[in-house]
Amino acid sequence: MATSPSTAALLQYIAEDLTTASIPGAVWLRIEELFLDWLASALAASHTHPIPTFVQTARQMGGTGGGSAVVISTGEMSSPYWAAWVNAAASHTLEQDDLHNSSVMHPATVVFPAVFAAAHDNHKSGREMLLASIAGYEAGIRIAESLGRSHYRIFHTTATVGTLAAAVAVAKLLGFSFDQLVSAVGTAGTQTSGLWEFMRSGAGDSKQLHCAHAAANGLLSAYMTRDGLLGALDVVEGEAGLLRGLSKEDADAQRLVDGLGSRWAVLETSFKFHACCRHTHPAADALLDALDKHSITDPLQEIQEVVARVHQGAIDVLGPVDAGSPPQTVHAAKFSMKTTLALIALQKSASLWDFEQAALTDPAVLQFRERVSMELDGHVDGAYPKQWLGRVELRLTDGRVVQGGCDEPKGDPGNTLSRDELEDKFRRLHAYGGWSGERGELLMEWCWSLRTEENCTRPWLG
């Protein structure tokens, strides 16, 4: 059996046509920004549950006798597998890492950990690492899109497709031929996993494990391919492959080749502004709009009810969290539309600190959250996942019903974060992780010069 045409075209593009010269300047700038944003997320979670458990496991399973790739949370060295594994978990812990809208996939947290570890281990330059990352984004996002919305109802796409995205990135870094790339994707594809069931139990730890699993096994797939391991030739489109096995009738292989070489998925990727599940962001920004537009200054007194009009995916992911009693952990609170909109209403912000300090215990938040509900909105759902529209309807205590809206949540490509805003976010996350300020400035400087950086390990190994 040969590789099906769409998969073949995608992987041919990645292996042969995606070169340094073929990539527009804006894509280079954005991948640098996405890398910096990812590094901030990983640094921030250094002491946050469950990352210390991940660090300890990596030590036990990867040995403590040194290694060739850095564990960002501690600065220690480990093997590329376990470094990618911990760094991926860390960067997906605080809900501050990037998201690609139409694929509903978080690319940074699976692509960068794998490629960063492999770049260390193979002494690659910054430019090589960024080129490989672009490959991971462009391929991973298209594979995720091809799986359709039915996949996301059961599977955490970042986890499942993440394994392939990470494999493609490392394969590109290692300079694979088309045939090698096909095999690496086959080996990665047959290791895809990640079910949403954990969200229904409030067991957020699986979310980090999903990313760890994807990044590490994607890297492993590329490494083992280099060593001669053979994978399936048609793992995406084949009879017993991903589209048939892990999706329903909405799978569409055509999306694998959508705009190859002209459409840049990297440029479509959103930064997270609020520190919570991206499904809450459109409503959060719509609520900010309503507060502003209708000059609501004392929300606890003035607002009687908030209805967030949302797409189905928001109900699938957030619904179970808000079905029961208020969240008991900060991580669960980040998947509560009720808590998030309460914070937005009362604090005008849903930052790491807002969640840490107010989400679980502040009486006003606990009071306000009971006024929040979600409703499926046909228009919002129809636009999703290409657009993440925010719509809220408020019933005020004076009897009025007012609305707020947002067509591009803060951080979306059309409403992106400036480099100053990204630096500001970096500084906040860096401090949250307990790191000293000076080091953060050096890391940012290093990120902004990655395209000309000869040595990917400089800030860690000199």
Next chain:
Amino acid sequence: MATSPSTAALLQYIAEDLTTASIPGAVWLRIEELFLDWLASALAASHTHPIPTFVQTARQMGGTGGGSAVVISTGEMSSPYWAAWVNAAASHTLEQDDLHNSSVMHPATVVFPAVFAAAHDNHKSGREMLLASIAGYEAGIRIAESLGRSHYRIFHTTATVGTLAAAVAVAKLLGFSFDQLVSAVGTAGTQTSGLWEFMRSGAGDSKQLHCAHAAANGLLSAYMTRDGLLGALDVVEGEAGLLRGLSKEDADAQRLVDGLGSRWAVLETSFKFHACCRHTHPAADALLDALDKHSITDPLQEIQEVVARVHQGAIDVLGPVDAGSPPQTVHAAKFSMKTTLALIALQKSASLWDFEQAALTDPAVLQFRERVSMELDGHVDGAYPKQWLGRVELRLTDGRVVQGGCDEPKGDPGNTLSRDELEDKFRRLHAYGGWSGERGELLMEWCWSLRTEENCTRPWLG
């Protein structure tokens, strides 16, 4: 959300009711035999592709500075994760490891590597290791049965359910409470993967990787649970769990609790006699029956055509291999009904050596294999997977049409291998792996005394 009743009952039984005293003597004897048979499979593949690649990867990712669990293929120590990973791959390389019929799962290759590594690491006794292994078999087989036949059409059940089986076994070894066991199964379940697509490309290497992945991540799930990681509470039966996400309408949660405490899945597990895919065995034994019954002494001259009448699963797994030109690798030949029946006809045997020496190059085998075909048989398919019936129809050159049949392939519980036959198989596999005879005798002695053995590592670490 709580754990659904059937899953809860199964895990309650494993955590609380499955005790040393509750297990019949026959089950203890069989698990010892299954362990010996597994060890033989792992030893045999020490130098067979792709195991050297696995050993090398384990060294790179797990460190070379020692460890607490043995890599059977080389005798070196590694971390429990990578030891389980290599040993699982090795024991599934030569198609000699056990199979449980009605679940269509190979339990040994996923359960024993995990529990063996964890027993080393945690200084457990032989009896504790065997008890934990029984837990892995009893739970894993029932979970596999609950997924139904539709699961197996896309997914390699040994890989997917193997992760849970390995987690249950290690959890039992570590003495988990019910709550811990639920969490470990949740963490394992969300890491399940393994697609059949690789078979369609003849890329047999994924098969070994599947088992490696399952054993290692099952072990990891139990270890991380011990360290406080939380998993989904209802990963088997939940809305976004395994039965809903990885199976079709034939999933049946009732099978999770089938005969708990009275029916022993361990006793239903078959040993492999022929060194090839179990789906070929019923037809192989039926052909042996026909040769004998009809006194066919010169099959190349006397037989014009062999039709193997099979169940659908055989067509799904073996069909793609026989659809194209003759297999190019020994591993692929083991998934060819044509090659297997040619070996049986001409050599009366399909052993490791027959495949090695004759499967790819012997002109008579290449000639005979073109006379073999498979046909779906309603009766055979209806009995499957509870029974693996063998039926062949031969058209002879003298014009006669004759049949052969086998209701319990050699190695099935009703036609099992005696301890003498198992020792004989062990010696052959041990020698195939390039090991000296004396050591093999010591290892067998150790296996037969595992129930009273204080130290699981004796043959390796003294």
